[in-house]
Amino acid sequence: MIKVVIYVNKNQGIIGVLVCLCLLSLALTGSGGEATPSSDTVTIVDYTGQSVEVPYPVDRVVSLSSSASEIICALGASDKIIGRGSSSIFPPYIEDVPIVGKSSYTPSIELIIELDPDVLIADTMLTGDNREMIEAAGIPVIEESFVDPPRVTSVMSNLGLILDKEERARELISFIDQYQSIIEERTADSRSEDKPAVFLERGQPYRTASASTSSHNCITTAGGINIASGESVKYPTVSPEWVVEMNPEIIVRSVWATTGETFTREDLKEESDELLSRPGLSEVKAVKDGRVYVHSSKINSGVRSIVGELYFAKWFHPAVFEDIDPEAVHRDLVQEFYGLELEGVYVYP
Amino acid sequence: MAVKLKVKDLSFSYGSANTLEDITMELDKGEIVSLVGPNGAGKSTLIKCIDRILKPQKGTVFVDGKEAARLSSKDFSKMMGYVPQSTLEVFPYTVFDIVLMGRRPHIGWRVTSNDVKVVARTLRFMGIEEFASRYFDELSGGEKQKIAMARALAQEPKVLLLDEPTSNLDIKHQLEVMNIVKKLVQERKISAVMAMHDLNLASRFSDNMVMLKDKGVFTVGDPESVLTPANIENVYGVRAEVRNGHMGRPYVMPIEPL
Amino acid sequence: MSDDEVFDAEEVYARASWKKTLFTLVLLGSVLAVAVFATTMGAASLGMGESFGAVLAEFLPVEEVSTFAQVVVLQLRLPRILMAIITGISLGVAGAVMQGVLRNPLVSPYTLGLSSGAACGAAIAIVLGVGVFGTGRYIIVINAFFFSLLTMAIVYGISRMRGTSVETLILAGVAMGYLFSAVISLLKYVSGHEELREIVFWLMGGLYTARWENVIILIPAVLFFTMLLMRYSWDLNAMSAGEEVASSLGINVNRVRIICLSLSAVLTASVIAFTGIIGFIGLVSPHVCRLLIGSDHRYLIPCSGLIGALVLLVSDTACRTMISPTEIPVGIVTSFIGVPFFLYLLVSRKRRWWQ
Numbered sequence: 004m005i006k007v008v009i010y011v012n013k014n015q016g017i018i019g020v021l022v023c024l025c026l027l028s029l030a031l032t033g034s035g036g037e038a039t040p041s042s043d044t045v046t047i048v049d050y051t052g053q054s055v056e057v058p059y060p061v062d063r064v065v066s067l068s069s070s071a072s073e074i075i076c077a078l079g080a081s082d083k084i085i086g087r088g089s090s091s092i093f094p095p096y097i098e099d100v101p102i103v104g105k106s107s108y109t110p111s112i113e114l115i116i117e118l119d120p121d122v123l124i125a126d127t128m129l130t131g132d133n134r135e136m137i138e139a140a141g142i143p144v145i146e147e148s149f150v151d152p153p154r155v156t157s158v159m160s161n162l163g164l165i166l167d168k169e170e171r172a173r174e175l176i177s178f179i180d181q182y183q184s185i186i187e188e189r190t191a192d193s194r195s196e197d198k199p200a201v202f203l204e205r206g207q208p209y210r211t212a213s214a215s216t217s218s219h220n221c222i223t224t225a226g227g228i229n230i231a232s233g234e235s236v237k238y239p240t241v242s243p244e245w246v247v248e249m250n251p252e253i254i255v256r257s258v259w260a261t262t263g264e265t266f267t268r269e270d271l272k273e274e275s276d277e278l279l280s281r282p283g284l285s286e287v288k289a290v291k292d293g294r295v296y297v298h299s300s301k302i303n304s305g306v307r308s309i310v311g312e313l314y315f316a317k318w319f320h321p322a323v324f325e326d327i328d329p330e331a332v333h334r335d336l337v338q339e340f341y342g343l344e345l346e347g348v349y350v351y352p
Numbered sequence: 353m354a355v356k357l358k359v360k361d362l363s364f365s366y367g368s369a370n371t372l373e374d375i376t377m378e379l380d381k382g383e384i385v386s387l388v389g390p391n392g393a394g395k396s397t398l399i400k401c402i403d404r405i406l407k408p409q410k411g412t413v414f415v416d417g418k419e420a421a422r423l424s425s426k427d428f429s430k431m432m433g434y435v436p437q438s439t440l441e442v443f444p445y446t447v448f449d450i451v452l453m454g455r456r457p458h459i460g461w462r463v464t465s466n467d468v469k470v471v472a473r474t475l476r477f478m479g480i481e482e483f484a485s486r487y488f489d490e491l492s493g494g495e496k497q498k499i500a501m502a503r504a505l506a507q508e509p510k511v512l513l514l515d516e517p518t519s520n521l522d523i524k525h526q527l528e529v530m531n532i533v534k535k536l537v538q539e540r541k542i543s544a545v546m547a548m549h550d551l552n553l554a555s556r557f558s559d560n561m562v563m564l565k566d567k568g569v570f571t572v573g574d575p576e577s578v579l580t581p582a583n584i585e586n587v588y589g590v591r592a593e594v595r596n597g598h599m600g601r602p603y604v605m606p607i608e609p610l
Numbered sequence: 611m612s613d614d615e616v617f618d619a620e621e622v623y624a625r626a627s628w629k630k631t632l633f634t635l636v637l638l639g640s641v642l643a644v645a646v647f648a649t650t651m652g653a654a655s656l657g658m659g660e661s662f663g664a665v666l667a668e669f670l671p672v673e674e675v676s677t678f679a680q681v682v683v684l685q686l687r688l689p690r691i692l693m694a695i696i697t698g699i700s701l702g703v704a705g706a707v708m709q710g711v712l713r714n715p716l717v718s719p720y721t722l723g724l725s726s727g728a729a730c731g732a733a734i735a736i737v738l739g740v741g742v743f744g745t746g747r748y749i750i751v752i753n754a755f756f757f758s759l760l761t762m763a764i765v766y767g768i769s770r771m772r773g774t775s776v777e778t779l780i781l782a783g784v785a786m787g788y789l790f791s792a793v794i795s796l797l798k799y800v801s802g803h804e805e806l807r808e809i810v811f812w813l814m815g816g817l818y819t820a821r822w823e824n825v826i827i828l829i830p831a832v833l834f835f836t837m838l839l840m841r842y843s844w845d846l847n848a849m850s851a852g853e854e855v856a857s858s859l860g861i862n863v864n865r866v867r868i869i870c871l872s873l874s875a876v877l878t879a880s881v882i883a884f885t886g887i888i889g890f891i892g893l894v895s896p897h898v899c900r901l902l903i904g905s906d907h908r909y910l911i912p913c914s915g916l917i918g919a920l921v922l923l924v925s926d927t928a929c930r931t932m933i934s935p936t937e938i939p940v941g942i943v944t945s946f947i948g949v950p951f952f953l954y955l956l957v958s959r960k961r962r963w964w965q
Contacts (some may be wrong), residue, residue, distance in 0.1 A: 083827055105799075207811055209818065209937075236936050240818065244682040245653035245935030281683040282821055405857045429860030435645055442713045443850050444903035448623060453848050455857040461841070461908075463627075465620060471620030484622055487904075503851075508861070 060167035067107040068126040070149035073305040077340040078168040094341040190226030201227040202251040225315035254289040264346020356543040362411030373567040386554035389564035395547035429457040433504030454506030494525030514546040630909040637916035653934035694923040702918025704874035705892030710846040718893035719878040722783035726790035731757025758879035813957035815886035815937040843907035
């Protein structure tokens with residue numbers, strides 16, 4: 004097997020040479036790209052459809068994805084993470100783990116090869132080139148998507164499998180599933196005219212999300228109708244006057260949280276006040292009825308996205324979900340799976 | 353005749369090197385004076401110092417008996433017109449607009465009918481009225497030079513300063529430009545100071561000449577007394593013959609460098 | 611010389627002036643017409659009658675208008691249309707003055723680093739949450755404004771060290787622009803997901819932040835600074851013939867230069883602080899005008915402003931309506947509409963003064 008690798012990027016030249024040497028040594032020892040299967044390995048299929056063979060049980064993990072890191076920690080395997088992407092900031096104790104890149108898009112190949120983990124877990128922002136390079140260094144790569152809830156469930160069981168934490172994974176999945184089923188059951192029989200029209204805003208004023216986004220899925224699952232579902236742009240900025248015309252019954256604003264710090268009630272109130280002060284919105288039903296909600300994006304991704312779901316469902320159908328306390332669920336979740344007390348404010352009002 | 357322009361003990365330097373030292377000269381009404389001298393003798397610098405474009409470190413300039421430095425820049429620019437060696441317009445202006453700029457010292461915001469008349473008269477005087485609505489960049493070098501002169505004339509100055517007005521022109525345009533200067537000085541009773549490269553044109557059209565050498569005035573006088581083989585040898589380092597040219601003016605024939 | 615010949619030249623001049631005045635009036639009319647048309651355009655399905663009715667009802671007790679129409683037209687469309695007009699005016703005027711004062715056709719608020727400076731100020735506010743005057747709602751706006759002015763001061767200061775040559779000033783501006791871009795790139799690189807999006811949004815520029823309370827302040831400010839700059843029209847005309855000629859025409863070149871540059875910097879900074887970077891207009895509006903009516907700054911300054919207003923208003927209306935309700939960033943539309951028009955003028959005119 005002869006492979007010629009030409010690296011244009013100057014900084015990657017050394018890595019290029021290293022990778023070439025690795026390839027060469029692999030070719031010489033005859034092991035090539037395919038290792039012989041043995042009882043000490045396990046094979047899973049990742050999001051891209053590739054079969055990935057990893058040692059069993061995996062002992063040293065690099066996670067470039069914050070969602071993957073959250074799941075691994077929830078499985079009680081935080082000690083197995085030896086490198087993380089800098090966006091992995093939950094649970095807080097993960098911040099002691101060394102950083103090996105910013106995100107799946109910008110991994111530090113050198114650091115990763117130096118750490119030589121049993122497996123690298125990334126999300127779909129990982130480029131093909133980078134994946135090839137890491138794999139060429141003999142590190143199996145699992146590329147996953149964390150957008151769709153069913154997929155997240157299977158990621159949880161996959162990770163449980165390779166980390167030998169299957170029991171814990173089942174507990175996590177059933178914790179999430181019980182609330183997911185509640186939402187599904189209770190919203191299933193609500194007729195479409197009972198479903199409120201929802202305008203969801205992400206970060207920038209009037210930036211929303213159309214169908215095929217996780218935000219849209221979240222609204223739909225919680226029994227709402229996303230007024231921007233038909234837009235052709237994935238995350239379009241829409242005209243304010245259109246929002247006024249659509250007259251949504253509910254406005255939800257996601258405030259992006261990028262650091263480990265949590266929001267205070269004042270932070271979220273400020274966001275809410277800004278939205279309410281915008282010209283024209285005073286005529287919108289959601290504003291008139293006082294159904295404008297602001298929440299932190301932290302309850303919208305990773306393991307905690309079930310909490311966001313519950314809040315949405317309760318906002319959209321307060322009577323149906325009267326008995327559900329999303330905050331209590333949130334508290335249980337972080338306590339049970341991370342051993343943490345719930346801190347900070349995540350929704351307003 | 354009244355003294356129109358007087359330069360007294362003028363010194364100027366760029367940085368540390370002196371380029372002009374204690375220059376003194378006088379100019380009468382209706383007179384053309386040429387500044388001659390080799391490259392770097394300070395001809396253009398002197399012109400710019402007289403026009404307050406450069407600020408001399410020492411010395412005084414009097415125009416019409418008034419001390420130039422004490423006049424406001426607007427009043428001063430009504431007395432002194434300046435024609436640069438070459439004019440480059442980056443943006444498109446019509447000839448009329450360029451000449452109208454010469455009225456800048458006289459107008460506020462509005463252009464009066466008198467301003468327009470002055471510009472029209474000047475264009476006609478220069479024989480370039482047919483170019484009035486043409487754009488400057490469409491014209492030839494000689495025409496451009498005339499327009500630059502027209503702009504200075506529109507200022508209605510008492511003294512006209514010309515920095516090598518013929519340096520980029522063919523001989524026909526050289527003569528045309530010089531004839532205009534001469535006509536101007538005679539008809540309007542103004543005075544002109546020209547930095548000149550061409551000794552023979554200077555000889556032919558000047559009443560007096562100032563010969564500069566090594567930052568200072570070497571000699572002053574009418575062309576006959578200034579343009580002698582000895583002076584030319586001394587100032588330019590060139591052996592030359594001086595003959596009797598057109599209308600008895602001296603004609604310089606350079607022979608060889610020394 | 612005979613009197614009728616003098617009279618002739620006067621008439622030629624009068625005709626040329628009238629043509630330019632007419633052109634200015636036509637531009638003004640076009641801006642108003644497009645503005646009226648734009649009030650009827652938008653994502654919300656309002657008829658023409660309803661849109662006009664909403665505006666009229668504000669002044670005359672004529673007809674019953676739905677609250678919806680009133681909200682959409684009066685609170686959303688009108689401030690945005692006015693914002694487009696004043697932003698266009700500011701950028702067009704500042705571009706014309708900067709090009710004139712520096713005698714360089716490639717100068718614009720963008721090339722002098724003002725936009726990058728503003729962007730850098732905004733980026734610092736977005737990412738670090740640090741403002742010149744603490745924190746709060748207008749932190750981005752205020753930071754952008756001061757960084758923009760700071761850039762002008764630095765650029766001018768550098769050029770002063772080298773005897774205020776125009777070339778030094780432009781190169782210093784370009785260099786500062788690169789420096790600020792590097793800072794922005796750094797902030798973009800280290801910042802998180804959503805902040806990144808906010809910076810990118812700011813860099814693309816847009817008029818969606820238009821509010822009456824901002825427009826009300828900006829209109830008089832922009833008109834005031836434009837008038838002030840127009841007072842220097844004659845000086846700018848003279849300066850285009852070179853510093854020496856200008857100074858022999860009684861102009862204090864350095865003084866005019868610093869006044870004009872500062873005023874245009876304030877003009878630019880005050881609008882881009884609200885809108886983000888809107889390129890192209892400041893550079894191209896003056897050129898379009900020069901191609902059409904020549905360079906006399908008495909007409910060039912107002913016309914360049916009006917062309918800027920027209921281009922930005924048309925672009926913004928297009929960006930609001932093309933795939934409504936989704937809005938396209940205005941910078942993209944400005945270039946799509948403006949560049950072909952400009953290139954057409956460029957090749958269809960014989961004059962090549964920019965060489």
